[in-house]
Amino acid sequence: MKEVVLHVYDVTNSDSEKTNNTILQINRIFKDRIGLGGIFHSAVQVYGEEEWSFGFCENGSGVFSCPISKNPMYTYRERIVLGETECTIATVNRILRELSREWPGHSYDLLSRNCNHFCDVLCDRLGVPKLPGWVNRFANAGDTAVVVAENTAVKFRQAKTEIVNASRVAYRFMAGLTSKNQASPESSGDQNRGGPTFQGTWFKNVVSAGAKPSSSGSTPSQEVDDVSPLQHQKSAEQSTRL
Numbered sequence: 001m002k003e004v005v006l007h008v009y010d011v012t013n014s015d016s017e018k019t020n021n022t023i024l025q026i027n028r029i030f031k032d033r034i035g036l037g038g039i040f041h042s043a044v045q046v047y048g049e050e051e052w053s054f055g056f057c058e059n060g061s062g063v064f065s066c067p068i069s070k071n072p073m074y075t076y077r078e079r080i081v082l083g084e085t086e087c088t089i090a091t092v093n094r095i096l097r098e099l100s101r102e103w104p105g106h107s108y109d110l111l112s113r114n115c116n117h118f119c120d121v122l123c124d125r126l127g128v129p130k131l132p133g134w135v136n137r138f139a140n141a142g143d144t145a146v147v148v149a150e151n152t153a154v155k156f157r158q159a160k161t162e163i164v165n166a167s168r169v170a171y172r173f174m175a176g177l178t179s180k181n182q183a184s185p186e187s188s189g190d191q192n193r194g195g196p197t198f199q200g201t202w203f204k205n206v207v208s209a210g211a212k213p214s215s216s217g218s219t220p221s222q223e224v225d226d227v228s229p230l231q232h233q234k235s236a237e238q239s240t241r242l
Helices: 017-033 089-102 115-126 137-183 188-192 196-207 229-240
Strands: 002-010 040-045 050-054 063-067 075-085
Touching (some): 002 017, 002 115, 017 075, 040 115, 063 089, 089 115
Antiparallel strands (some): 002 040, 002 075
C-alpha cells in the first residue's frame, strides 16, 4: 500500500499581477470562507518525490511531472491525502505511460479536459477516491452551463419547427375542405337548413381571413374585410418562415 497525495495550487500564471491577485481573492472568498470552490491547479503524487499532472502543449503528451509543491507556474496552496493504492510501482509506471498516450497536449480544454479531470482519471486507476468537489467545481459549473444552453437552443429550434409544420398542415387541411365544398354544390333546401353548405362557408371564411360568405346561402350576410385566399396563403407562408 502506497499513499496517494493531491497537491493543489492557486492558478496565478497570468502576466498581470492584478489578475493573479484577483484570482487569489476569489479563491479566498469562495473556498476559504464559503467552501464552494475556486480556480485551482492540481497534481497527484504516488511513489517518489514527483507530482503528475496535465497541461496544454501543441505537440506530444500533455502529461508532465515536477518536484512536489514546486510547480513554478502556480502558487502552492495545500496537500490532501486521498488514500492508499495497492498498485505496485511497475503498475503505476504502466498507468502513467497509458495516460501519456491518451492525454495529448492539444486536447486540453479549460472546462471539460483540464488538469483536475486528468487527476480524477489517474486516481480512479490507482483505486483511490477522486478529487474533492471544490477543486474543480468552477469548471464543472461552467461546463454544465454550456450544456444547458446548447440543449435549450436545440429544444427551441425543434419547437419552432413543429409549430411551422403544424401551421402548414392546418392551412392545407382548411384549404382542402374549402376546395371540396366548392366542388360539391348543395341544394337550396340543404342551404336553408344550415347544413353542409353553411359549414363549408364557415371554413371558407376562416381560410380567406374574412371573405364575404356566398350569396347562395341563407345565413345572414356580414360585412368583413375583403381578403382573397391567395393573399391569405401568402400571409400564412410568411408566418411559417418566422
